[in-house]
Amino acid sequence: MKPWIKRTLFGMLGASLLVGGLSACSSGHGWHRGPMDEQSLTEMRGKALERVGSKLELDAAQKQRLEHLADALQAQRKAFMGDATNPREALQALVTGATFDRAGAQALVDAKVRAVQAGSPEVIAAMGDFYDSLKPEQQAQVRDMMSKRRGWMRHRG
Template sequence: MKNWLRTTLVTLFGFSLLSGLLAGCSRDHHADWSADDVAKVRDRIAGKMDLDAAQTQKLDALIAQLQVLRSDIKGTSNDPRAGFATLITGDTFDRNGAQKLLDEKTSALQQDGPQVITALADFYDSLNPDQQRKLRQKLERHKSWFGH
């Protein structure tokens, strides 16, 4: 196969794969979650793990930190694909725009990440050994991409 043809096919395949991954990962299943929806999920987790009041407070703190992280990473855009779409509107890929988008997301993660880690550690450390085992088993059963 000619070198230019192979390069073109590999580039097209790579672009297709990248755009498919970005489209799949950017689907926002939980975009419209109300406070009631979050409370229902929290109550379901607390019930399945038999959490006491102190553990439920730590779970609430973790959920709050995750919501802050998610909103900061999402930014002001309501369409998660819009940022990527602007990178490919011209004749060439906007490398500077891509780097700026990456820097924004990375900055949000670096800013909020330590608080999420602390909240997660506080929650996990508050669990008794049986609850920790249940959590590990649950994660083991769903170790594929987000349980899908």
């Protein structure tokens, strides 16, 4: 496999893990309460960055790159979510009639794909900058965590 393909795939995988972790934290505990507010998201983001920073023993420059990655992921999440305050309403609107609204579903998917495509270059660049700034032993830690399928967000010990 070509190195740039491998880097891109690794970057997308890492970004997916981080986005998944942030998404899980933002919605997993609050299904009955609705989406988290900005203050709660900011607090959880700070804790996640602190946890990652301590696990990998990041220096100041690496922490700054990690924060830039988190900013890019947060912007990507906002773009993906769009203006909807309640994403379930958009899905529920597809099944309100006698037939499934295929055109509405396709429009919803197209909007999400455009949002991901528009923000992906920045997320990939931020992930690449962060990963490339890590020392070889830190990179090995990241690979080891990923191979064990244990992310920072799920492991509490």
